[in-house]
Amino acid sequence: MSSSSLSVNEGLVAFASGIPLPADGAPASVIDQDVPGAGRPPVPLSGATGGITPADPLAGFGATIAFAGNQAVLGVVGQVDLVSAPELAAVLNAVIDLGHATVVLDLAGTDFMGAAGLEIIATTGSRLRSTGGQLTIRSPSALVRRMLDVTGLTELISLEPTGPVEGHLGPEQTVAVPGLPVVMAPAIQAEQWRRVTAMPADLDVLDGALRLVVALAQATVSGADGVSVSLQRHGRLATVAASDQTVSDMDADQYATGEGPCVDASVEGRWFHAESLDQETRWPSFTPRARKLGISAILSHPLLADDRPVGALNIYSRTAVAFAPKEQELAAIFATEASLILRDAGADVSDEQLSGRLGEALRRRHIIAQAQGVVMERDGVSEDAAYTRLRNFSRRSDRPLHEWAADVVGSTRREAPWLEN
């Protein structure tokens, strides 16, 4: 939870007291501090609960807010990553809650925006659009701009490309400095990932994050015509994120033939590079299929969880010898990022656990629906009214709804034993 949010106890007290909080109450306090100083130097968003220490992963992140009529201009300073993104979301939501339907997000002071930041742009853009408002992204770097295009977010927002000169690639591209070790500088800091580890797993979020890694890899690795992520699920490899159908087909061909760089990387836990499929001899069944689909080069990096290979990040090119050492290192970085996402998510929920949980949910849902029918029939009430009655039983007794529902269904059986037959 972000440092500007209510603690668990405060939150419970607020609810239990029956006093409605303001919408998005916690972030409003941030706004209270920041609004009067429109245009003043950035205020650290984590400042509400104390000073920033060197170890503070939010250090260096802040925002400026200026208002012009109905328009709010939010200037972001520092990195928008998995740690700071919730802070940014909170401020954006608070600004919108204050009634500003037109919001400009100025990224000129941002030296990194990761997938989490893009998700916020998507969420905020949708929210504003649904209420007739507008989100404008000002001064995105070329990379962010391309990401907005790749992910289709430009449909939701408007762009105001002031600032970056032609050809400016944005600070994210520090990876491309020749002669230096490739470092995706702010993206993967241990401090940040430790915080992410504390978050509960969420497969929707996981798959969304992996899709963004795929989009980001395709946008960044030159020569990449398609990117996918393969994962071991239910004991076999499956493509969980792919940039297009050809890539999915390519992965499927490898699973079907049981060979190919993706399969080998996933099993052996090391990277495989098919520089030119014309000269490739390692995968005799798969290679002709790939060439038929127009692919000439493949780079597969293993994804590791607890140092164990669990899948691969695959990058495909229609051009032979497309992946120079720089591209290979970039691919390694994205594979690391995907591995970290998996590690953080996979620790909590396995497929078996999830399918078990889903089965239980389906069973309970079925019992509740049955009980609802019984109450409708017995009391002559509507579906919703029947549900409300069951819910109120549960609420008054502190017993879960599905237990009540089982009792209701069971009582009917006792009263009408012929139903058993």
Add this chain to the structure above:
Amino acid sequence: MAGELSGLLDQARQDAGLSHGELWLRYFELGGMSSALQVEAYLYGALLPSDHDYDVVAHALNERFVELGGNHPVAYSDSQTVTEDEGAES
């Protein structure tokens, strides 16, 4: 009513220690019909849930709070009150 309250839901979700996915699963288990994405949108106020949908989400959260030793802190659409004694049973 649901619209006024939905802003509180995500805070309650966090207080309850539930991920979006887990909350959706609980909502689904209770008979909810909305997708995981829609439920997430309810929490953030990006979509307005029907009173029924709101109540199912609220009940999913309340059952979690009961598991944690609390009462039913999240208000339902038919009651501003949050004490468990004031039900809306007809």
